[in-house]
Structure formats: C-alpha cells, structure tokens
Amino acid sequence: MAVAATVYRGDVVENTHIAHVAVVDTEGRVLHASGDPSRVTLVRSAAKPAQALAVVETGALERFGFDDADLALMCGSHNSEERHIERARRMLAKAQATEADLRCGGHPPISDAVYREWIRRDFVPGAVCSNCSGKHAGMLAGARAMGAALADYHLAEHPLQRLVKHTVAQACDLPDDGVQWAVDGCNLPTPAFPLDRLARLYMKLARAADMHAPQRSARDEALARIYRAMTAHPEMVAGEGRFCTTLMQASRGALAAKVGADASYAIGVRASAQTEKLGAKGALGIAVKVEDGNSTILYAIVAELLMKLGIGDEEVHRALDPFRLRSMRNTVGLETGRVEVGVALAEIR
Secondary structure (H helix, E strand, C coil): CCEEEEEEECCEEEEEEEEEEEEEECCCCEEEEECCCCCEEECHHHHHHHHHHHHHHCCHHHHHCCCHHHHHHHCCCCCCCHHHHHHHHHHHHHCCCCHHHCCCCCCCCCCHHHHHHHHHHCCCCCHHHCCCHHHHHHHHHHHHHHCCCCCCCCCCCCHHHHHHHHHHHHHCCCCHHHCEEEECCCCCEEEEEEHHHHHHHHHHHHHHHHCCHHHCCHHHHHHHHHHHHHHHCHHHHCCCCCHHHHHHHHHCCCEEEEEECCCEEEEEECCCHHHHHCCCCCCEEEEEEECCCCHHHHHHHHHHHHHHHCCCCHHHHHHCHHHCCCCEECCCCCEEEEEEECCCCEECC
C-alpha cells in the first residue's frame, strides 16, 4: 500500500505512514481516493456530530435552552480550558444534572498549556474536565428530554444509546447492523463503519448548510444547525493551538472539521468553485485514517491533502503551516529531520 508520509531523521528514513482517504460528493460518489476508501474505521470522536444529531432530534436543545456554543461543545474534543469546563457545568445545570451524573472520567488535558497550569495548581481533574464532557452533558439532556433515566445513559442498551445508534447509521446511509460498536475512551459507545461513510456524513453537514430553509427537511435543519455551531464556535470544538479550531477559524465557515482519536479525520466542505473543479456536485466530504494511529502525522497529511485538492485559500494553508512538520527539532532547537507527505490520490470515475 502506498506510503502517505515519510519521517526522516537526518537523511535516514525513521518511519513511514500509510493513510486511507475518501472524497465524496452529494450523490455519495467517491471522487478521489487513496489506500482503501472503504476501510472499516473506528472513527472515534469524528462521530460526535452524528451523536449530537440524535440529541438535537430529541428536542433537548430547545427544552433546556442550549445555544450553538453548547452544541459545538457537544461535538468537540476540547482542551479542558476554563471556558470549556465552565460551559460543560452550565450545560449540566440547564439539564438539571450534576457532575456526579457523568460517566466519563477525568484525565490529563490535551493542551500542554492547560496541563502546566494544572500541575502548578496541583489540580485533580474530575469528569467535567474530560475532553468529551460536552458530549456527555448533551446526552444527559437528551435522556431527560426523552423521559429516560439519567442512570446508565452511557450503556449500549439505554434508550438514548439505542436512538444514537439508529441515528448514526441513518446519517451514514447504512442499516443499523451495518455499523459496528465498541467502547470509547470516554466510556460511551463508539461506531465503526467504512471510511467513505464518514466522508458522506460530513458531506451531509455541508450540504445541509448550503440548502435554503424551505428546501430543508427536519433532519437537514438539525444537520445545518450542527454545521453552523461548529463553524461559528470552533474554539469549543477543540481550543487554543489545535488543528480543528485553526482550520475552521481560517476557513471562515467554508468547512466543518473534526478529529477522531487514533488518527481519523473528517471534513465537510460547502459547495464552491473549488469543489466544482474536483468534479463534485454540490458539497464535498473528506475522510482520512492514518493506519498506525499517529495523529501528529495525520494533521500533516490533512494539511497537504487540502492543498492538493485545492480546498481553502492562501490564508487557510498559511494557518496550517505549523502542522506540516517540514522541520523537526530536538529539545535544544537543533533541526534533526523532516516529514515528507505525498498522498497519492486516484481520481475515481
């Protein structure tokens, strides 16, 4: 299988990385691919918009007064910055739930800056500090809106999780038994399905955002709201210095993007002259999986892939430069190597 990225230390090849890519249009056609675009993939947190869709469709946002920033946090894997933790707490209060109801655990934050601050304060993180606390708070609200018990909301047989599973399958245009399920790091069910279906999910987000209100079904309205929330509040989807936030801020509403643990990534791109050049009818969905789970390499590949596809302007590509790993340095600042990315995209006709 073709190598998508090569890591050099000096002139010596240290590591090579294989990646799979699927690019789909509004008809679900795979337009461009690399590796195996149908690889069954545990998409991890890249599934959060589809999981949030189930919560939106319970009516929980209206019932408990959740705004778009709350919805963005439901879709996010946040840095555990104070603004993220406080918003998660407010969401719990709105849903008449408490941190004790959460079934995720505390962990070291994704952000190094936040981690240094926690060490300085000798801070011990609780469940509300989990990078997935927004998703869990949203699910507690969804359970309450359904009239279901808050207890065990995270278990596969809970009415909310049964709804989530059905909604995720529908959003990917799969039968319920076409999605496999495991348990994520945050203790919720996490789906696995072909990579091109992840691209299709994000295409649907972008397509719904492109539609005018009279054209939208109730499902499209919910997808468009999720897209708007993510792109209007990218700081809630990830945080300071993170790839997702940087990409969406620089793109100014043209795309929605989300990482999944162990190196999956998905992007929904609204229709434009750029997507038309790629042969897309309307919006575009892009999904990537790095075979060995290296997320640092994933970001370099996604940044290069966007440039190769002609997605985004000069401002977007400049904003992503720090993630390209063109130069790698050691602890004293000495340049020790580089990463060369060469995703071989095949055009599918």
